[in-house]
Amino acid sequence: MTMTETKTATxxxxxxxxxxxxxxxxxxxxxxxxxxxxxxxxxxxxLLVVLTAFKSRGQLNSTEPWLPxxxxxxxxxxxxxxxxxxxxxxxxxxMTVALxxxxxxxxxxxxxxxxxxxxxxxxxxxxxxxxxxMVPSAVTVIPLFLIMRELELINTWWGLLLPHLLGTPYGxxxxxxxxxxxxxxxxxxxxxxxxxxxxxxxxxLLPLCxxxxxxxxxxxxxxxxxxxxxxxxxxxxxxxxxxxxALAGLKNGIxxxxxxxxxxxxxxxxxxxxxxxxxxxxxxxxxxLTGLK
Amino acid sequence: xxxxRSGSGLGAPPGSGTAPDAEEPAAPAGPVGTAVxxxxxxxxxxxxxxxxxxxxxxxxxxxxxxLAFLLLPVLIVLVxxxxxxxxxxxxxxxxxxxxxxxxxxxxxxRSMLVTVGYVLLCIPLQTVLAMVLALLLNRRLAGVRFxxxxxxxxxxxxxxxxxxxxKWIFDPRxxxxxxxxxxxxxxxxxxxxxxTWALPAIALVNIWQYAGYNMLFFLAGxxxxxxxxxDAAAVDGAAPVQRFFRVTLPLLNPTMFFxxxxxxxxxxQIFDTVFVMTDGGPSHRTEVINFKIYGTAFREFDFxxxxxxxxxxxxxxxxxxLVQVRFFAKRTTYDLS
Numbered sequence: 001m002t003m004t005e006t007k008t009a010t011x012x013x014x015x016x017x018x019x020x021x022x023x024x025x026x027x028x029x030x031x032x033x034x035x036x037x038x039x040x041x042x043x044x045x046x047l048l049v050v051l052t053a054f055k056s057r058g059q060l061n062s063t064e065p066w067l068p069x070x071x072x073x074x075x076x077x078x079x080x081x082x083x084x085x086x087x088x089x090x091x092x093x094x095m096t097v098a099l100x101x102x103x104x105x106x107x108x109x110x111x112x113x114x115x116x117x118x119x120x121x122x123x124x125x126x127x128x129x130x131x132x133x134m135v136p137s138a139v140t141v142i143p144l145f146l147i148m149r150e151l152e153l154i155n156t157w158w159g160l161l162l163p164h165l166l167g168t169p170y171g172x173x174x175x176x177x178x179x180x181x182x183x184x185x186x187x188x189x190x191x192x193x194x195x196x197x198x199x200x201x202x203x204x205l206l207p208l209c210x211x212x213x214x215x216x217x218x219x220x221x222x223x224x225x226x227x228x229x230x231x232x233x234x235x236x237x238x239x240x241x242x243x244x245x246a247l248a249g250l251k252n253g254i255x256x257x258x259x260x261x262x263x264x265x266x267x268x269x270x271x272x273x274x275x276x277x278x279x280x281x282x283x284x285x286x287x288x289l290t291g292l293k
Numbered sequence: 294x295x296x297x298r299s300g301s302g303l304g305a306p307p308g309s310g311t312a313p314d315a316e317e318p319a320a321p322a323g324p325v326g327t328a329v330x331x332x333x334x335x336x337x338x339x340x341x342x343x344x345x346x347x348x349x350x351x352x353x354x355x356x357x358x359x360l361a362f363l364l365l366p367v368l369i370v371l372v373x374x375x376x377x378x379x380x381x382x383x384x385x386x387x388x389x390x391x392x393x394x395x396x397x398x399x400x401x402x403r404s405m406l407v408t409v410g411y412v413l414l415c416i417p418l419q420t421v422l423a424m425v426l427a428l429l430l431n432r433r434l435a436g437v438r439f440x441x442x443x444x445x446x447x448x449x450x451x452x453x454x455x456x457x458x459x460k461w462i463f464d465p466r467x468x469x470x471x472x473x474x475x476x477x478x479x480x481x482x483x484x485x486x487x488x489t490w491a492l493p494a495i496a497l498v499n500i501w502q503y504a505g506y507n508m509l510f511f512l513a514g515x516x517x518x519x520x521x522x523x524d525a526a527a528v529d530g531a532a533p534v535q536r537f538f539r540v541t542l543p544l545l546n547p548t549m550f551f552x553x554x555x556x557x558x559x560x561x562q563i564f565d566t567v568f569v570m571t572d573g574g575p576s577h578r579t580e581v582i583n584f585k586i587y588g589t590a591f592r593e594f595d596f597x598x599x600x601x602x603x604x605x606x607x608x609x610x611x612x613x614x615l616v617q618v619r620f621f622a623k624r625t626t627y628d629l630s
């Protein structure tokens with residue numbers, strides 16, 4: 001690895017000036033060492049998941065955890081794929097898609113109205129939304145369970161999805177910020193041509209919203225895919241069981257080995273990892289969207 | 294579903310209420326603005342009403358969600374906290390009994406202590422680490438973009454999977470940590486089954502997961518600071534350390550506020566990692582309050598008492614958040630735009 005400054009490094013960064021020339025090299029080497037060490041610690045648990053997922057039971061005992069088992073075996077993955085695991089994976093996928101679509105649609109409508117339409121009670125209503133940002137999800141779990149029980153929706157798809165299907169205040173807040181950032185006159189032309197609010201939203205504003213929508217989608221996909229407490233409480237049967245609940249159940253299973261658990265973990269982690277690799281810029285943008293830049 | 298950051302996508306970013314109102318496009322009005330799908334014969338007043346109707350229709354689904362699945366639950370949990378209810382029989386009104394019981398319940402106090410202990414282990418370290426990472430990565434350096442992205446990777450990982458992985462890493466016999474310690478001739482503790490080390494171990498996992506993500510926020514904040522300010526400080530002879538505490542840190546106040554508020558809200562609700570790593574043990578040493586609430590409701594079916602515990606957590610989170618709001622409101626925020 002060369003320590004010379006490369007042209008490709010980064011764009012212009014206003015920030016503390018970099019080290020002066022003579023000390024610069026030594027400092028840069030030290031910096032790289034620290035960053036590489038941090039990167040290793042960051043990646044290590046993933047490495048462990050991957051290595052272990054491909055080990056046989058014998059290799060699990062005979063090799064160090066951080067060394068690969070040779071030859072690697074796909075037996076764990078095959079075992080899992082032959083069990084109910086694909087079904088749980090499918091359930092997670094369905095839940096993630098439903099929640100993400102719901103979030104995108106309903107959040108966009110609400111955020112658009114709050115940001116760019118004027119109507120009676122708007123500010124009071126938005127104040128209400130802001131106030132609900134303060135409600136911790138841990139506090140609503142019990143009453144939500146009781147509501148679903150009253151509606152006889154326990155252990156159903158509706159019970160699993162309903163509380164988070166209609167858009168979250170956080171998402172609406174993010175999207176509203178984005179809508180407000182668009183230039184004021186942007187709808188004028190369309191409105192003069194007689195377009196109504198819906199047409200303006202779909203034809204004019206939505207195409208401009210793609211980055212913000214992408215960010216919102218990523219956040220929702222990740223939080224849905226990873227969600228645990230609500231699915232744990234509201235579902236019990238295989239019909240609606242999601243992968244996180246299934247994996248948490250594995251740990252108590254008798255005779256379930258670490259390699260099998262890690263194989264399940266790998267299957268759960270992989271889609272999120274791919275999404276991260278391909279849509280990384282949207283995640284970084286989520287930070288910018290909160291208005292903190 | 295938990296909010297983006299383990300239940301902490303909550304918390305309005307700073308300035309949320311203070312931003313100047315956006316230019317408000319007037320409701321679609323005027324007799325000409327009716328061509329598309331609406332009959333042109335409506336009188337003016339009706340059109341204004343129609344504009345409102347559109348907005349209300351747009352908001353209706355999410356408003357229903359907010360009312361039914363956020364505000365109603367808060368109301369229910371408050372009311373239920375005055376009842377005794379084991380689900381099978383009818384609820385009985387018991388007044389403040391649940392709260393009296395709570396005050397004398399050693400288990401609850403212990404659980405609150407564990408929670409606060411966890412927060413104190415997790416948040417300061419995580420915030421400092423995130424800040425240090427941001428400072429290290431806010432410069433021209435080969436591979437800096439790679440590092441920035443890599444450090445965020447743990448954020449999107451499923452906490453349940455991570456919990457299971459780290460549980461194994463901390464395994465006293467086969468785990469990586471004790472294996473490495475063995476190389477240096479040190480016999481490591483039993484970590485997750487050790488009363489002293491279980492909570493720090495869980496805190497470490499969450500620091501590992503979220504430090505990189507928070508780094509992004511600090512990085513964004515750092516990049517918003519004009520370079521001239523550093524030049525001016527350097528001209529005045531300020532040492533790097535002084536520059537950090539006198540220039541950087543004060544200018545990062547809004548970022549710090551956001552990061553602290555959201556992470557504290559999340560940390561007070563920690564659940565997933567505890568569930569898979571220790572199940573509240575050993576001897577209740579990791580039984581955080583959210584876990585206690587879960588157990589009281591869904592293992593002991595004591596829904597009235599669990600509701601009172603939920604109210605306790607709500608009040609604690611609200612108080613901690615408001616204290617931060619006041620603390621940061623007193624400090625000057627510099628407008629850099």
